[in-house]
Every structure is written in structure tokens, then in C-alpha cells.
Amino acid sequence: MTRTSSSSSDRGAGAVGGVALAAPPEQPARRASLGRRVSVQIGRKVVAALVVLWGAATVAFFAQTALPGDRATVILNIRAGQAQVRTPAELAQINEQYGLHRPLIVQYFDYLGGLVRGDFGTSYQQFRPVTAIIGEQLGATVILSLTAILFAWVLMVVWVTLTAGRGPKLGAVGSTVDVFAAGLPAYWLGIILLLVFALGLRWFPVLSGSGVDGLILPALTLAIPLAGFMAQSTRTEFERALDQPFVLSARMRGMGDWGIRLRHVLRHAVIPAVTLSGWALGATLSGAVIVESIFNRPGIGSVLVSAVNSQDLPVVVGIVTLVAVVYVVANLLVDIVYTLVDPRLELS
Structure with missing residues (x-):
């Protein structure tokens, strides 16, 4: 009886030939399960992004068809530069050229x-592919957007590091400035910067053009509200991180306040700002439409304004669709990176 009990116990422990075997590891199975869940989560995000893009493209298409008037007549009037009565033969030729006669x-x-x-159609006014028209000016807008995001990060990091966790009074001032900066309209801020630093102090050119010195004020116009948005989310995490045990440990090791803030606290606090960076790229691209007009900079903003004034619908729809694609793709990439870096953020 004792031997039977002992044998049962050995089998339960996984003993073979008197040698105890370790229990089968569960870690690979857990990793495989987590990998499947991450793949499913990423797949859902991709599908959701495609649905959003499809919706944006659909709205853009039917917005063209919902406009009053005959599209063939509009195209002919744009080409002629004046409105006039068109013959059936002229309309039939345009309908055939652009496929407007089809269902x-x-x-x-x-x-x-x-x-x-990647075909956005042909411009009604310039008789060229829309992708070529946008591509000629897209580089200047991308440079402006990336510079604005860089400026926003610098402004946000400096301001939050200076004011967060410094006491209730300075913290209140910092939070107030965050909210005020985030609410500044780009067209108003751009005009103020232009009046003060270009016309008043003459530090920068009035007409920005494509030079480096003409990039500063337009980039700041986009960066200041963006820095306010990022600072609002970063400030809370920054102050929370200051109360974590690793801060006390760093102080006990003799590290100074600035070292703790920059080397330890900041990297824990900027996660919300990193998340906003995907949205920021799309926001700066769309905001560049206004800013480029204010500062007379080349870019898709000037192209869009010209296309709207001339009713060049393919160009307008192409730019709107491009901005939507940038928004969705940038946010999708940020979500995927977060899911891969720490799946618990998405799967918890």
C-alpha cells in the first residue's frame, strides 16, 4: 500500500526511473497566446484604419457629385475662365473624357x-495629374510640419520641466499657460507673430518664401498650440512620476533635481506626448494650409487655396484625401508600435 502510494506520488511529480522531471514550461505557451492576441489587435487596428480611409474617400467623392450644376459645364467654364452656355457637343466631349456619362x-x-x-485624377485647370501637382509642393509642407513638431517637443519639454512639480502656484501658472497655448487659433497667432517679429522687430522676413529664416515663424505658429496640447497630457504624468520610488532612490544616490527630471522622470512622462505625435503630423499638415497662406510660403496650402478659388475639385479632393491618409496612417503606426512595445497597454 505504501509502495502504491509512493508510485502514485512519483508519477504525479513526473518521476521517471527515479529521476524527477521538471514540470513542462508554460512560458512558451503564454508567449504564443500573447503573440496571437497582439496579432489580432493589430489586425483590428488595420481594418479600422481602412474603414476610416474608405469613409473619407466616399465622403469626398459624393461631395463632388452633390455640388450644384453640371460638372462638365463647370470644367469647361474653368478652362475658359468665364461662365457661358455650352453646346451639347462640348459637354459630350468632356463627359466622355472624364467618364461623367457613366453610371x-x-x-x-x-x-x-x-x-x-495612387491616382487622384486630373486637374480641371492645369490638365495634369493631381498627384504631380501635389507632389511638387508636398516637400515644403512636410518640412514645415516636421519642423513644427520638433519645435513643439522642445517647447513642451522645457516648459513642463521648468514648471511641473514646483509647487501649487507655479503649477497653476504652468497649467494655465498650457490651456491658453492649446486654444490659440493658428490664423490669429500667425498674424501676431508676423506683426511683432517680422514687421515690428524685423527679425524675420515678411514673406517667408522657401528660405530657412522664413521657416521659423510659420513653424512656431503650428508648434505653440501643439506644445500646449502635449504639455497638458505630459504634466500630469510628470507630476505622478515625481512621486515614484525611483525618484527617491535617485535622490538618495545624490542625483540633483535637474538630473532626476531629465534622466528619469521625463522619459516616463512623455508617453502621452508620443501618442499625440501621430495626430500631430496630420494636424500640422492640415494647419499648414492656413499658415502657408498667412506667410506666403510654398506648399499644398497655396495649391489648395488656388484650387478652391478656381473650383478645381480633383485637386481639392486629392489634398483632403491626402491629409486624411496621413492622419490615419500616422495614428495607426503609433498604435501598432505601442502594442508591440507593451501589449498590456492594449490587452489589459
């Missing part, structure tokens, strides 16, 4: 197919 559903699927291939 609306066929035009819609042709439009979606063109977007998948």
Missing part, C-alpha cells in the same frame, strides 16, 4: 480604384 456607381468604383493605385 454614378461605376464612377465611384473607378474613383476608389484610382485611389488604391
